Amino acid sequence: MIIDLRSDTVTQPTEEMKSYMMEAVLGDDVLGDDPTVIELEKKAAERFGKEAALFCPSGTMTNQIAIKVHTNAPGEVICSDLSHIYWYEGGGIAFNSGLSVRLIAGDRGRFTAEDVKKNINADDVHFPKTQLVSLENTCNKGGGCCWDQNEVNRISKLCKAEGIPLHLDGARMYNAIVAKGIDEKEFAAPYDSISLCLSKGLGCPVGSLLIGSNEFIYKARRVRKVMGGGMRQVGLLAAAGIYALEHNIDRLSDDHENAAKIADVLKDKSFVKSISPVETNILIFELNDDVKADDFIKSLADKDILAVGMGHQKIRFVTHLGIGDEEMEELLSVLASQ
Numbered sequence: 655m656i657i658d659l660r661s662d663t664v665t666q667p668t669e670e671m672k673s674y675m676m677e678a679v680l681g682d683d684v685l686g687d688d689p690t691v692i693e694l695e696k697k698a699a700e701r702f703g704k705e706a707a708l709f710c711p712s713g714t715m716t717n718q719i720a721i722k723v724h725t726n727a728p729g730e731v732i733c734s735d736l737s738h739i740y741w742y743e744g745g746g747i748a749f750n751s752g753l754s755v756r757l758i759a760g761d762r763g764r765f766t767a768e769d770v771k772k773n774i775n776a777d778d779v780h781f782p783k784t785q786l787v788s789l790e791n792t793c794n795k796g797g798g799c800c801w802d803q804n805e806v807n808r809i810s811k812l813c814k815a816e817g818i819p820l821h822l823d824g825a826r827m828y829n830a831i832v833a834k835g836i837d838e839k840e841f842a843a844p845y846d847s848i849s850l851c852l853s854k855g856l857g858c859p860v861g862s863l864l865i866g867s868n869e870f871i872y873k874a875r876r877v878r879k880v881m882g883g884g885m886r887q888v889g890l891l892a893a894a895g896i897y898a899l900e901h902n903i904d905r906l907s908d909d910h911e912n913a914a915k916i917a918d919v920l921k922d923k924s925f926v927k928s929i930s931p932v933e934t935n936i937l938i939f940e941l942n943d944d945v946k947a948d949d950f951i952k953s954l955a956d957k958d959i960l961a962v963g964m965g966h967q968k969i970r971f972v973t974h975l976g977i978g979d980e981e982m983e984e985l986l987s988v989l990a991s992q
């Protein structure tokens with residue numbers, strides 16, 4: 655049995671999800687007539703109280719499309735110094751949209767409306783015009799932590815007053831929604847656009863949704879096409895998304911409980927220096943200096959437990975629907991014996 659904690663992207667579609675996919679009615683989504691894609695997009699937009707949605711191949715693409723649509727180079731994006739759009743999208747902000755980035759060093763990926771205010775450039779030809787603020791909830795590199803919705807609302811109010819759109823990289827937003835017990839529409843209200851990944855904790859093999867106004871999604875569809883993200887009989891994959899939205903949300907609390915259980919075992923181990931507070935399904939801990947991260951990862955891999963390093967002696971474990979009772983039992987016993 656392999657216990658794969660590298661990411662929640664490793665989830666395999668369940669038999670039920672696969673059967674649902676096989677029954678999907680298909681069309682040509684580039685021509686706009688795949689009924690299953692239309693159904694998924696409509697359902698997603700409704701859930702979040704927005705007008706429209708667009709099904710895309712990846713979360714990188716939904717984020718990059720959003721940045722492109724909201725901005726017009728030259729200009730600047732404000733985001734956290736831990737954000738995925740800055741670290742892990744291959745420099746796409748510069749490559750696709752020609753923008754500079756203003757990084758805010760906040761609290762594990764979160765910052766305040768005052769931080770945003772300080773980083774909005776004055777209207778002066780020397781400065782790149784601030785054209786977008788982007789948040790990430792939950793924040794991956796911040797250890798799956800959740801934003802305080804009141805602070806998000808304050809940032810949104812400031813952005814509106816300044817005429818700057820607010821985007822959410824909500825790759826794992828359902829983890830935040832479940833952990834905070836917040837209503838989906840209330841959660842989504844502050845944002846002009848949202849990217850939601852179906853291929854992470856929600857368990858789909860592929861796919862992300864970009865959600866926003868009719869006008870925004872109309873423009874996003876053009877950018878998706880030019881990025882090569884138009885897919886044809888893709889209702890097959892959209893069906894997995896419909897299934898996931900109907901079946902795989904409430905169970906995310908199991909993943910959160912499992913991450914907390916792992917942290918509880920790790921906290922007493924001599925090789926652990928510190929553990930980031932566990933709020934959702936991501937657990938980041940730091941090893942003591944006498945244990946090398948690469949050696950630790952290898953020793954786990956020798957016992958069929960897979961994890962990734964996050965630099966600076968940090969290790970990340972991510973729980974997901976592939977980590978059930980059996981996997982947890984084995985994992986906790988291996989960790990306890992380390």
Ligand SMILES: Cc1ncc(COP(=O)(O)O)c(C=O)c1O
Binds near residue numbers: 663712714862
């Ligand atoms: C916070 C966050 N945003 C965006 C993405 C990008 O998603 P994808 O791998 O589908 O491009 C990821 C992927 O891990 C992520 O963790």
